[in-house]
Amino acid sequence: MNAITPIEAGVxxxxxxxxxxxxxxxxxxxxxxxxxxxxxxxxxxxxxxxxLGPSGSGKTTLLRILAGLDxxxxxxxxxxGDDALGLSVxxxxxxxxxxxxxxxxxxxxxxxxxxxxTVRPRGERPPKAEIRKRVLHLLDLVQLTGLDKRYPSQLxxxxxxxxxxxxxxxxxxxxxxxxEPFGALDAQVRKDLRRWLREIHDRTGHTTFFVTHDQEEAxxxxxxxxxxxxxxxxxxxxxxxxxxxxxSPFVFEFIGESSFLPVTVVDGAVQLDGQSLDLAALGSPHGxxxxxxxPHDVSIVEDGGPAITGTIVTERRHGGxxxxxxxxxxxxxxxxxxxxxxxxxxxxxxxTFRPHRWRLFPR
Amino acid sequence: xxxxxxxxxxKSSVIPGFGLALGVTLTYLSLIVLIPLALxxxxxxxxxxxxxxxxxxxPRTIAxxxxxxxxxxxxxxxxxxxxxxxxxILVRYEFPGxxxxxxxxxxxxxxxxxxxxIALTTLxxxxxxxxxxxxxxxxxxxxxxxxxxxALIFIGLPFVVRSVQPVLEDLNREVEExxxxxxxxxxxxxxxxxxxxxxxxxxxGFALAFARAVGEYGSVIFIAxxxxxxxxxxxxxxxxxxxEFSYSGATTIAVLMLIASFLVLLAxxxxxxxxxxxxxxx
Numbered sequence: 001m002n003a004i005t006p007i008e009a010g011v012x013x014x015x016x017x018x019x020x021x022x023x024x025x026x027x028x029x030x031x032x033x034x035x036x037x038x039x040x041x042x043x044x045x046x047x048x049x050x051x052l053g054p055s056g057s058g059k060t061t062l063l064r065i066l067a068g069l070d071x072x073x074x075x076x077x078x079x080x081g082d083d084a085l086g087l088s089v090x091x092x093x094x095x096x097x098x099x100x101x102x103x104x105x106x107x108x109x110x111x112x113x114x115x116x117x118t119v120r121p122r123g124e125r126p127p128k129a130e131i132r133k134r135v136l137h138l139l140d141l142v143q144l145t146g147l148d149k150r151y152p153s154q155l156x157x158x159x160x161x162x163x164x165x166x167x168x169x170x171x172x173x174x175x176x177x178x179x180e181p182f183g184a185l186d187a188q189v190r191k192d193l194r195r196w197l198r199e200i201h202d203r204t205g206h207t208t209f210f211v212t213h214d215q216e217e218a219x220x221x222x223x224x225x226x227x228x229x230x231x232x233x234x235x236x237x238x239x240x241x242x243x244x245x246x247x248s249p250f251v252f253e254f255i256g257e258s259s260f261l262p263v264t265v266v267d268g269a270v271q272l273d274g275q276s277l278d279l280a281a282l283g284s285p286h287g288x289x290x291x292x293x294x295p296h297d298v299s300i301v302e303d304g305g306p307a308i309t310g311t312i313v314t315e316r317r318h319g320g321x322x323x324x325x326x327x328x329x330x331x332x333x334x335x336x337x338x339x340x341x342x343x344x345x346x347x348x349x350x351x352t353f354r355p356h357r358w359r360l361f362p363r
Numbered sequence: 364x365x366x367x368x369x370x371x372x373x374k375s376s377v378i379p380g381f382g383l384a385l386g387v388t389l390t391y392l393s394l395i396v397l398i399p400l401a402l403x404x405x406x407x408x409x410x411x412x413x414x415x416x417x418x419x420x421x422p423r424t425i426a427x428x429x430x431x432x433x434x435x436x437x438x439x440x441x442x443x444x445x446x447x448x449x450x451x452i453l454v455r456y457e458f459p460g461x462x463x464x465x466x467x468x469x470x471x472x473x474x475x476x477x478x479x480x481i482a483l484t485t486l487x488x489x490x491x492x493x494x495x496x497x498x499x500x501x502x503x504x505x506x507x508x509x510x511x512x513x514a515l516i517f518i519g520l521p522f523v524v525r526s527v528q529p530v531l532e533d534l535n536r537e538v539e540e541x542x543x544x545x546x547x548x549x550x551x552x553x554x555x556x557x558x559x560x561x562x563x564x565x566x567x568g569f570a571l572a573f574a575r576a577v578g579e580y581g582s583v584i585f586i587a588x589x590x591x592x593x594x595x596x597x598x599x600x601x602x603x604x605x606x607e608f609s610y611s612g613a614t615t616i617a618v619l620m621l622i623a624s625f626l627v628l629l630a631x632x633x634x635x636x637x638x639x640x641x642x643x644x645x
Contacts, residue, residue, distance in 0.1 A: 067544055068544075069540050069543070069544070089540075089543040089544055090543055090544075090546045090547070090548060092544075093546070094544055095544070096540070096541060096544040098537045098540075098541060100535070100537065102535060102537040102538045102540070102541040103538075104538065104542075104555075104556055104559075105560070106559040106560065106638075115542070115545055115547070115555075116545035116546050116547075119542075119545065119546055119547040119548075119551045119555070120546060164541075167541075167545065168544075168545075170545075171545055171546060
């Protein structure tokens with residue numbers, strides 16, 4: 001595998017202006033099984049948007065509807081203000097990249113990339129020399145210069161995925177759609193390609209959607225992240241908003257690591273088993289709520305002040321910290337907290353802590 | 364070179380028993396295929412070169428061989444087209460009776476070919492159900508070369524279907540979808556994406572159907588009419604020679620058939636290995 005180097009200046013792709021994409025109340029059912037319940041989303045021209053969710057959340061279905069590979073049961077999709085659902089897949093002019101590359105294995109790399117241009121009707125087809133120029137240019141862009149005569153079987157996974165991307169870019173798509181583009185690659189290649197895709201995007205400026213179930217990938221790569229679950233959008237926001245201000249327990253749990261405790265909000269203060277925790281809950285409604293916090297956002301309390309006390313169940317090394325699994329309260333809820341590595345505690349002992357960052361979700 | 368390779372395989376392979384397996388294979392092949400074929404060549408040469416040349420240049424022999432190979436080729440071509448369509452329908456569509464059709468495909472394998480020949484003759488004879496309809500238009504199927512081709516199509520039907528079917532099932536739908544997003548219409552996708560992927564399987568099916576048709580005897584003799592120079596196939600001529608106790612005549616024709624078949628199959632095999640080397644496995 002040849003290493004992926006930063007893209008050289010001067011390599012660029014001729015493009016139309018990027019377009020806005022509007023998704024209005026799109027619904028999809030396969031038979032009686034609903035896959036999308038009324039999804040709406042506005043994406044600005046040139047944005048790189050991640051559709052993030054567990055499998056079965058409807059993210060791939062949404063991507064396929066944008067491409068025209070599936071038709072929604074109801075709703076509207078607008079490309080640059082114009083209805084896109086009336087257009088066939090062929091007319092829609094989108095670049096689609098599959099997780100398993102879907103390269104034409106009987107064609108060379110060159111023929112693969114040129115495919116979208118060579119199938120155009122005679123009147124719109126660029127002359128041979130022009131096609132050749134454009135393909136070689138794209139090969140430079142995806143850093144596969146000189147591999148044009150290879151067959152897909154002679155390439156590594158990362159190289160194949162770059163050919164797939166070049167092939168999608170060759171038709172000068174209005175929108176770029178990537179379905180788990182790095183899902184089949186190993187961790188190191190995935191990281192390289194991630195950084196590289198961001199560079200390509202910054203250079204070409206396509207409005208881009210990519211589907212992933214890897215939250216790290218979504219947060220690192222996307223301008224905005226769309227978190228989906230069970231056919232609905234849970235939250236749309238920048239990576240910071242998604243990570244720091246999750247809108248629901250689902251998002252909190254899906255993004256990053258998390259612990260939850262059932263608590264009660266009484267007069268703007270959080271109580272656990274009737275004991276105040278000294279956590280201000282300003283603006284939270286009175287009553288039952290779920291307290292969520294990240295394992296690394298806790299402080300150990302040794303001054304006897306109001307805090308959460310738990311019994312240590314297990315203790316293990318977790319990266320730069322020591323992670324404790326605790327049983328808390330009369331209901332023995334399991335939570336995880338991180339402690340400095342030099343604080344070794346034996347299972348069975350007691351730990352008192354207080355989250356210094358947390359979220360309250362009314363129940 | 365070959366010896367070292369074998370030795371290395373034997374020593375380091377985690378799959379043991381190479382020597383034994385090779386020995387069994389060679390013995391088995393020798394007993395079933397190689398020795399009988401060698402005997403065939405030996406018998407055909409027993410009459411001397413003049414006899415061999417006389418029989419192989421006999422117009423009746425040439426006519427029979429030409430008939431056998433052309434009808435087999437046409438039948439295999441027809442099976443190629445319709446077998447491909449059948450496989451496509453069976454794999455790509457859900458419809459009531461699909462499994463039944465799937466099962467029916469194998470019937471020509473199971474049926475004694477003489478039964479097939481009699482059934483086809485009954486249908487296509489000038490007084491048969493279908494033959495009676497065609498008679499007024501001057502179309503004769505039974506007792507003509509068309510009849511031979513129909514019988515050969517019947518017995519060769521399963522081969523193309525069964526070799527294409529699994530490949531079509533494995534063919535990634537995403538490849539077709541990606542072609543569509545790139546602007547290819549359905550016709551372009553089938554021609555430039557699907558067909559090349561199916562080509563090796565189609566060739567295999569064609570080769571098998573062709574080979575089977577060349578050797579077919581039972582079904583053809585009922586429908587062919589068997590008149591010398593016109594509708595007499597080579598396998599029938601071999602039987603006729605045997606009935607005349609002309610063993611060298613029979614074996615000579617057999618050897619000629621064998622060589623011709625071998626060349627055709629070898630050519631198909633070479634095309635296949637060329638395409639496999641080129642496309643590789645992704």
